[in-house]
Amino acid sequence: MKLAMVVLVLTLAIDVEAQNTAAPPTMSSAVRFGSNPRIASHLASLRVEAENGNRQAQLLLGGAYEYGLGTNLDYRQAAEWYRKAADQGLPEAQGKLGLFYLTGSGVERDYRAALNWFLRGAAQGDVGAQVNLSYMYCRGVGVKRDLYEAFRWMSKAADHGLPIADSYLADMYEQGVGIERNFAKALKYYRQAARMRYGPAENGLGVMYLCGEGVRQDFDRSAKWYRQAMMHGSEVAEVNLAVAYQYGLGVTRDRTEATRLVADAAARGSVLARALQLPLAEASWPSFRTADVVRDSCLMPSSAPKDAIILIAKETSWSDRE
Numbered sequence: 001m002k003l004a005m006v007v008l009v010l011t012l013a014i015d016v017e018a019q020n021t022a023a024p025p026t027m028s029s030a031v032r033f034g035s036n037p038r039i040a041s042h043l044a045s046l047r048v049e050a051e052n053g054n055r056q057a058q059l060l061l062g063g064a065y066e067y068g069l070g071t072n073l074d075y076r077q078a079a080e081w082y083r084k085a086a087d088q089g090l091p092e093a094q095g096k097l098g099l100f101y102l103t104g105s106g107v108e109r110d111y112r113a114a115l116n117w118f119l120r121g122a123a124q125g126d127v128g129a130q131v132n133l134s135y136m137y138c139r140g141v142g143v144k145r146d147l148y149e150a151f152r153w154m155s156k157a158a159d160h161g162l163p164i165a166d167s168y169l170a171d172m173y174e175q176g177v178g179i180e181r182n183f184a185k186a187l188k189y190y191r192q193a194a195r196m197r198y199g200p201a202e203n204g205l206g207v208m209y210l211c212g213e214g215v216r217q218d219f220d221r222s223a224k225w226y227r228q229a230m231m232h233g234s235e236v237a238e239v240n241l242a243v244a245y246q247y248g249l250g251v252t253r254d255r256t257e258a259t260r261l262v263a264d265a266a267a268r269g270s271v272l273a274r275a276l277q278l279p280l281a282e283a284s285w286p287s288f289r290t291a292d293v294v295r296d297s298c299l300m301p302s303s304a305p306k307d308a309i310i311l312i313a314k315e316t317s318w319s320d321r322e
Contacts, residue, residue: 025141027075027105039063040070050081058085059093066096075106086117094121095129102132102141111142122153130157131165138177151178158189163198166190170204174213183214194225199234202226206240210249219250238265239273 039046039060046064049057062081065074079100085093098117101110115136121129130153136143138150151172157165170189173182187208193201206225209218223244229237242261245254265273 025103027103043070055085055088055090059090062096079106091121091124091126095126098129099132115142127157127160127162127165147178163193163196163201166193167198167201167204187214197232199229199232199237202229202232203234203237203240206237223250235265235268235270
């Protein structure tokens with residue numbers, strides 16, 4: 001029986017200022033790429049195969065418990081079945097087990113064990129393990145911080161054509177994380193991910209057009225990409241579009257619309273948007289940067305107030321949602 005397995009990878013906040021300041025990673029901070037409800041209807045036969053030692057069935061049964069497909073959600077049971085498959089060398093299960101140790105889901109949080117399982121899975125080409133390994137090296141979680149290793153593993157993950165990996169690799173090229181800044185390559189990978197309608201990458205393109213990074217500065221295109229990213233679930237793009245309305249960058253200046261967009265993003269869980277609500281209400285845009293914002297602010301030309309620092313936010317992860 002061949003069933004597609006749910007891919008689960010952690011989002012990566014590339015913040016070269018913050019190391020271990022963010023809250024410990026949790027499963028609710030993860031990005032899930034769909035689910036497979038068909039697993040639920042095959043649960044009985046999967047269990048038989050899993051108990052007979054079929055490692056693929058063990059992986060899928062772990063997924064059933066992880067997502068509550070045809071059974072109660074049970075991280076402990078999920079971890080047990082992932083371990084059985086991981087012990088048999090299945091890279092997807094090794095990446096999953098690493099995630100459970102990293103987040104303390106169904107097992108006691110153990111960064112060393114997480115690193116071990118991610119390394120094993122990543123070496124065999126599991127993209128989830130590669131992305132999460134990059135996260136650990138980038139943030140110095142359970143391992144000495146090493147931006148070069150973070151970049152190296154994200155580069156391998158991007159070889160699989162997964163939009164989230166392309167987008168994170170673009171972030172690294174755009175910001176110079178573990179590699180020399182290269183706007184041309186950042187644009188390449190953002191565009192690859194944007195073709196798959198991946199919101200964070202579309203938001204990244206909006207930022208590059210706003211700041212004129214590797215492209216001719218174009219506020220209209222910037223706002224267009226923010227709108228596109230919003231359609232595909234990016235709350236950070238919604239905040240950036242609010243910035244555009246606040247200052248009239250590519251759109252007609254409209255502080256009421258800016259306030260509405262920030263309020264909407266805040267209602268959907270964006271900590272960044274919530275931080276902006278009070279200053280917006282007071283009609284004074286803040287000139288600040290927090291660990292939640294993963295690139296430097298950039299000064300805009302004459303179309304913005306001379307002393308205004310425009311907040312440009314890239315997609316964040318662990319700390320931007322509650």
